[in-house]
Amino acid sequence: MRNRIYSRFMLNYNVIAVSNIAKQLSRMCSNGNLVNVAKKAAAYRAVNEHVKDNQRIGIGSGSTIVFAVERLHQRVQEEQLNVTCVPTSYQARELITSHGLVLEDLDMNPVLDVVIDGADEFDDDLTLIKGGGGCLTQEKIVAASGKELIIITDGSKKSKLLGEHWKKGIPIEVIPMARVPVAQKIQAMYGGEAVLRMAKSKAGPVVTDNGNFIIDWKFEKAAKWGLVHSNIKLIPGVVETGLFVEMARCIYVGNSDGTVERIAKHD
Template sequence: MSVQRWVLLRHVSAAFPSSPSSRSCRTHVLGSIRSAAVNMAEEAKKRAAYCAVDSNVQNNQVVGVGSGSTIVYAVDRLAERVREEKLNIVCVPTSFQARQLILQHGLTLSDLERHPELDVAIDGADEVDAELALIKGGGGCLTQEKIVAGCSKYFVVIADYRKDSEALGQQWKKGVPIEVIPMAYVPVSRMIAKRFGGEVNLRMAVSKAGPVVTDNSNFILDWKFERAQNWREVNTAIKMIPGVVETGLFVNMAQQAYFGMEDGSVKVRKAPISE
């Protein structure tokens, strides 16, 4: 929570003492504040997405299109530029959602069979640390997202201010998503918890009975880690466990991140130069 929002909430609480009528007023005001905060985050997503598309997409490129709520704004801007500037752009999706967005906007759809090398990929993230290590997979598309990012010459991340952290785990509390073969989810869960600590849970669906099933017909585990780790080593170690398809740790993959900020600006962070 920002300082401004915290102060405002304190003032609201002080202004309405604890009586039935005042509690009703306070609930209404707090609801308005939360609504304003959601709108602020959406505007921040839009600014980050527009800035990333304008700065990184050029004519005659093959573009990887990520998944999630922030990428909707990136596709909006990409479609605008294609119409206005007559750009020749080919899009490769990371998920069914991304594929539908591309088709709905009348953009040219392709795949990695026809375009195995991408000029740029743009995707969101659940959390980004100071060195551009990412946690991705809150929406369950991590494997295809990582494949597309790995095939791109330049990988760009877009997010709002809530995803910006010094270290992974500061903002994102739901853990690292891990895609697993269904028959292996129990032994994989036990092995991760035994080796790295923390808690591993099978992600359950919200609007249906049973677990979440990915676009690849696999399950998702969410590993809630207890402490900072050497993420490169952890990522490699988890991927070596039989039954693991992919992790939501994107380490040394993103070259640049765009954060829409609360004050209306866009903060750009580049990956540190490897020695």
């Protein structure tokens, strides 16, 4: 009798446990789908409004850019657009070629008509933190080569002040031998914590497409980011920072219901 009661209890317990896990997975999948709906809406609208025939286009990196390239491919097929694409990373290069788009580089096209990219966070001044994926230097080079930089994000990247939602810090690409002195100098100048980014699928640090390391500086408070960027760039061994100051023309923020908010400095 006691064994039957115990067995029945364990059966009910397992059914409840499996049910709870299923509910959690359902919520996770639902949240992921909603984020993708937001990213896709922002990417599609940006491509629809800023891409024109005979343009040279900079293609950014990250998960939202996947949808931008998808829409660009659709428009090229449907409208017979003649466009060339310059990538910011290996990922962007693969996206361009896998969609059958024309791939070129800054040697052939040093001036781009438009650059479309994502961001890890942006504030009310449209200052961006970029480089969560490790491509900040190439992203900034391509962005600076464009006549306009268009950013596409979901609502989680929108903050009043930098650091409000993005807690991983400002990425700083450094020459490997300079990683320790650079980290120490940044902490001495501005406080916070500057940490070498470690890889997740291999032993050792993350290595950028340029063969460098990345320091993630977890700052303590908002600052005059243009000045901070300039001062950090003066430290020997610093290649680039993930601060994009006064570079974005406008930002398309996708919502989970498919609507899109367009934010620009003059709005």
